[in-house]
Each structure stands twice: as C-alpha cells, then as structure tokens.
Amino acid sequence: MKLAELSAADRHRAIAGVFTERVVAAKSWDAPAPVAGWAARDVVRHLVEWFPAFLAGGSGIELPRGPGVEDDPVAAWQTHADGVQAVLDDPATAGRTFSNPHTGDLPLDQAIDQFYTSDVFMHTWDLARATGQDDRLDAGYAELLVTGMEPMEELIRSSGQYGPRVPVPADADGQTRLLGFIGRDPNWTP
Numbered sequence: 001m002k003l004a005e006l007s008a009a010d011r012h013r014a015i016a017g018v019f020t021e022r023v024v025a026a027k028s029w030d031a032p033a034p035v036a037g038w039a040a041r042d043v044v045r046h047l048v049e050w051f052p053a054f055l056a057g058g059s060g061i062e063l064p065r066g067p068g069v070e071d072d073p074v075a076a077w078q079t080h081a082d083g084v085q086a087v088l089d090d091p092a093t094a095g096r097t098f099s100n101p102h103t104g105d106l107p108l109d110q111a112i113d114q115f116y117t118s119d120v121f122m123h124t125w126d127l128a129r130a131t132g133q134d135d136r137l138d139a140g141y142a143e144l145l146v147t148g149m150e151p152m153e154e155l156i157r158s159s160g161q162y163g164p165r166v167p168v169p170a171d172a173d174g175q176t177r178l179l180g181f182i183g184r185d186p187n188w189t190p
Contacts, residue, residue, distance in 0.1 A: 065079070165183065
C-alpha cells in the first residue's frame, strides 16, 4: 500500500520506521548534515525537541521524555517516536482536536501527520545523507508533498521554517523537487 493511502498512525509507523533504521545505523553523530550548521545529531535533536511543545500546546498531550540527544541520540529518538506512535494508536485520538492559532482546529491525527510526520519524512534524507546511508525517499509520497506545498510557497517561505528554494531541473523527480523546495541541495555531500 502507498504511503499516501495509509492512516495517519500507519503512515507514521512506516516513516518513523525508516528514520529509526537510519538512526540505529548512524556511525558518526558529529558528521555534518545538509542543514547549515547542523550535524547528524542535530537532525534527531530537531525532531525530538520541537514537536513535544507543539503537541502539548495544541492538545495538552505530554510525550514521554527519554535521555537527551547529546547523551544517547538513538534512545532519545526511540522514546520520542514510540510516544508519538502511542498517541496515534490510541483510540481516543480519533475524537481529539488540535488547536493552534497558526493552524486553526484540526483533528489531532491529521495535525500530527501534516506537521510532524511529513517533517520526519523530509529529515530522513538529511540524516541519511549526513551519515552516508541510503537517502532514497518514497517517490510517490515525495511527489505528493512537493505538489501540495508548491501552491503555498509564499506562506511556507514566510514561516521561516524553510530555506531559500534550491533550483532543480524542471523535469526532476519528486524527491529532487521536494529537496530543492525545502532548501536542500540534492547534490550535497558532507
């Protein structure tokens, strides 16, 4: 089944599962990453640190805290990812709302999927590229994301969450277009 066809819980399970494989296989946490000023460890730190406050602020849900990323990036990520998965797998999540002044009210699982799971998907490339691992993303899902983001480019750029667009060939595949859109040089190497 395609990523786009999965439920929010199953999509997170699949995407976080691939990211987990890259985390477990990482050899050098100090290796430079494609985001300026970041090392591989910072990719994990970003995901583990921004989302808990966002989730708590919009839903009141507190995720379990693991060890710090400095001490143990693998355990920090695993605790975090398991906590997010538990929220998505909880039957009560279906009836919960996420409220945020910037996003409005959304079903909780949709908010997690839209803002967080897609971020894990995109940062999988960053971690894989930084640590010399397989950096191929699911082609269909990459295409779906970039196609959905392009019409909102002005809004997305004004958020400050993405760097300047990196030009890519007009006939580039979905992954290359997505990387360029979010400000990554698809040809970046450490």
